[in-house]
Amino acid sequence: MAYGQNRCEKVVDVTIFVEGGVIPSLANPQLTPDSSNLLRESFHTLLSQKINAQEFNLIVIPIGGYLNVPKLFIPEAAKNNNAATLLDFAEPSDNLNKAIRLGVSKYSKLSFDPNDVWAFRDECVLEVGLEGYQERVFFMNRELEAWILSQPDEIERYGEREGFVRKRIGSSIADHTSLKVSHPSIINDPKSALNTIFIQFFDKLKLMNDGKTKPKPREYKAKDGPHLIAMLDLEKLMTTFPDAKNLIEWIINKPYFLIVFGKPILTKRRL
Numbered sequence: 001m002a003y004g005q006n007r008c009e010k011v012v013d014v015t016i017f018v019e020g021g022v023i024p025s026l027a028n029p030q031l032t033p034d035s036s037n038l039l040r041e042s043f044h045t046l047l048s049q050k051i052n053a054q055e056f057n058l059i060v061i062p063i064g065g066y067l068n069v070p071k072l073f074i075p076e077a078a079k080n081n082n083a084a085t086l087l088d089f090a091e092p093s094d095n096l097n098k099a100i101r102l103g104v105s106k107y108s109k110l111s112f113d114p115n116d117v118w119a120f121r122d123e124c125v126l127e128v129g130l131e132g133y134q135e136r137v138f139f140m141n142r143e144l145e146a147w148i149l150s151q152p153d154e155i156e157r158y159g160e161r162e163g164f165v166r167k168r169i170g171s172s173i174a175d176h177t178s179l180k181v182s183h184p185s186i187i188n189d190p191k192s193a194l195n196t197i198f199i200q201f202f203d204k205l206k207l208m209n210d211g212k213t214k215p216k217p218r219e220y221k222a223k224d225g226p227h228l229i230a231m232l233d234l235e236k237l238m239t240t241f242p243d244a245k246n247l248i249e250w251i252i253n254k255p256y257f258l259i260v261f262g263k264p265i266l267t268k269r270r271l
Contacts, residue, residue, distance in 0.1 A: 013057045014251050017073045017085040018043050020144065020225075021062025035222065036062040042226035043086075049234040050248045058251075070129045077133055086247060087128065089142040089185075136250070138243040145190035148228045150240050152179060155197065158228055164202035164218050173201055184240065195220040 021036035040060045051058050063072045066087055077083045125134050140147055148155065152174040159166060173179075178193040187193050203215035238245035 011055060011057050013059060013082060014051075015059040015061060015076060015080065015083040016043070016047070016247075017061050017063045017069070017076070017083070019063060019066055019069075019085075019087045019140075021064055038223065038226040039229075042230040045230040046232060046234055046237075047248070047251075050238075051251060056251060066128055074130070074133070077136060084136040084138060084247065084250060085130075085133075086138045086140065086243075088144065089124065089139045089146075138247040138250075140243070141185040141241055142187070143190045144225055144229060145194045146184045146187060147232060147237055147241065147244070148225065149179060149187060149190055149194055149197075150184040151232050151236060152176070152197075154228060154231045154233075155194075158224070158231060159202050164204060165215055167201055167203055171201075173197055176200070191220070198224075 018039065021039045039062045043060045044058055047058060047060070061072070063069060063085070069085060069087070073083065073085045077085075122134065124139065125131065125137050128137070130137050152172075156173050176197055178187060178196060181187060184190070198220040199217045202218040204218040205213040206216045208214050234244070234248070238248060
């Protein structure tokens, strides 16, 4: 029997708990499939740009709000070293929120370094109740909308794909005032900024009672976020956001078992 027929790699299960979606016990169960499944599929699509399905079985689990982290992530993380969580930039307390704002504001727009924000990373981890799991906690820098705003061309492409009526012809979304910052991390309210961009650049035709259509400003909706996340370029995200890169490196550096003639050998993946 040929050697190759007795040598194979065991696929590694990696579970990522992502903030967002709807938890059945917290809302109408009928809403869960649409919101949570869409978020799950979108992050799976995004992360799969770098994660080889033949090496890793990527399991994405939406957890709703960050307050669900202790009861959903910690029990799994305690027994599974291949479980991590991806959260919005945690700002649950007023004191921490003020500290982050002060920390960010002291950097000029020309010299801002996204890594400087991580001076508050440990405090964020503690606030969410994840002490002891720091190496498996990753942040999206405030909200997933910050990731979306970092790639305005994809917002443009999404509007075209969805058939929105483009307004402000000749103006680029990338030139919008809310994006005139040195880094998306310092946009104070990414979700609000993205909503403003949608309203100012996109209309949706509404069918009136007389059968005619009327353009109506298209607001940013919760369902848009997952669709846009799936369209992003992961390589660019890893360059822009430290924890996007850290998450991918954490996954691909997981040790795995190489099965040789029926015997498992623990080894490291070659990058």
